Amino acid sequence: MLTPPSARVASAAAAHAPEVIRLAGVAKTYHRDGVPVAALRSVDLRITRGEFVAIMGRSGSGKSTLLHILGLLDAEYEGRYELAGTCVSGQSADSLAPLRNRLIGFVFQSFHLLPQLSILENAALPALYARDRERDACFAAARTRLVEMGLGDRLEHRPGELSIGQRQRAAIARALVNAPSLLLADEPTGALDSRTAEEILEVLGDLHAAGATLVMVTHDPEVAAVASRLVQIRDGRAHDGVA
């Protein structure tokens, strides 16, 4: 299988700058009914390759806002953000789409699989949207990831026909299909029962062990304990260390 050029570029950049994420003075202010509300005041954060970081904070602390910024879902903020050696702050929405596609893999709390597609098609979507591989190669990559997640015999099933644990594993396979520089997990166990949650955390731990860079947002200290590093969001700033 061909390595996607984007992955090669990303790893080349990472070799020079081992930092996957570098945030400097990132601030975000919402306007709610004309009243400015500071979600993030000034966040400085560095995450190096291979780290497994849990971001914690009370609800309303701005951890979701931080996740959106990290995931290039929200481009309207102040400060500087370098992702895998590329300055992404101030870039237009159109130029962020391919970066999001190649550099970031999302794992959502409620999976966000498309219900009308098979999980094979779901997992192939990021590769298909990347448009740098043949259709068959996209599906081959998706199949490989799904087999690794233990879903080899469920490829043609719709998400609705799977257990919730299987659904989250399919979503993880989808997040990995473009070999991203960063895996972003937003409360990945929030919708799971404790047994399934353990299983998913194990999968994330295995990915970390294999060298992946993971950032996980959670409010659950037990979940955060799986990570190798803890970042607390308090008063709109990031604080390293235990709660």
Added chain:
Amino acid sequence: MAGPTTAWLRLLLRFALDGLAGQRGRSGLTMLGMAIGTASVVSVVSIGLLGRAYVVSLIEGVGSNLVFAYGTGDGVNPEEVAFDDLDVFRARVPGVRAMAPVLSSTETMSIGSEPEVVNVLGATPEYAPVRNLVTVSGRFPTQAEERSAEKVCVVSRELARRLWGDRPPGSDEWLRVFGLRFHVVGVYREGVESAAAVQKSEAAGLTVIVPFSTFRNLSPVRTVDVVYFQAQSPQAVSGVVDAVREVLKSRHHALSSFKVESLQGYLVLAQRVSDAVTLGLIAIAAVSLLVGGIGIMNIMLVTVTERTRDIGIRLALGAGRRDILLQFLLEAGILSLAGGIAGVVIGAILPWYAGVLYGVDVPVSALSVVVAFGVSLAVGLFFGLVPARKAANMNIVDALGYE
């Protein structure tokens, strides 16, 4: 952008089809709206063409490439076409296929017990083809009968009905004309019975036609009522009109006593009128196309709203705004195109089938099919643009269901 564009389009087409398949009933109804709009445009054009062909056939039914000259009887010193003029017409008017001078008088006959005024025409055998007269039964007087000035006649269908009812006249029916017995050899009618609408038709109503020479010998009438010329082609018509005018001018005091006319003027007018009516009808039909387009916009707006999360997920996975825009434009395009195809089929088959039922040759304009097709696609894309832009410009965070 890397990657072959056709593969990319195929992918987006696939997504678009998936989207439409997810809401079959709604897609079908939207297509139906488009189909009705397209079908009405196509069939209205057919109706317009049919009306135009009908009007043209009415006018041409009087006689194709026809030029006619007659004295109006108006003015200080009214003049009429003289017998001598006819030989000059034959010699000096080029481009004429056939010439048919007509003499005219009236005769009072008693039909049943009523006295009726009947037109008596004297005409050469060319008169029948030039004026598009059809024999209902029997025949017209022949050239031989014309040469020897036989006392034979044909009667109009109206007159035949009054005289003999619905049965055709026997072989030994006679009519008294100019005080003499004329053998009835046939019954005729006009090819298109609307000639009167275009101009006075001397052959309409209660009419007897006798050979020109017989009329000339027996009647005191010394002027020609009207002369018909059949030009060799439509292009030759105006030349014939000019040449006939020249002859009349050179042989009479004033051209103002005469009228030399062709049906071309009526044809052009009729075509213009039917074109204007067709255009008006198309404008009305286009409204339904517009309504269909608004239906597409409406449905696509609902679809985009319903699929907000789907769109958010695709954007989060790295779909570009162009990808989303094109996917929804394709959905709208497919709806309108499929509706357009169905509409063209309905709009072409319905008039055709009606034509088969009523034994009429209904024209279906290929141009109208192409235009209706193109317009329906354009309408779909135009009205699809607003919802597609709404989809493409979604805020990802909101679309994913945060907050």
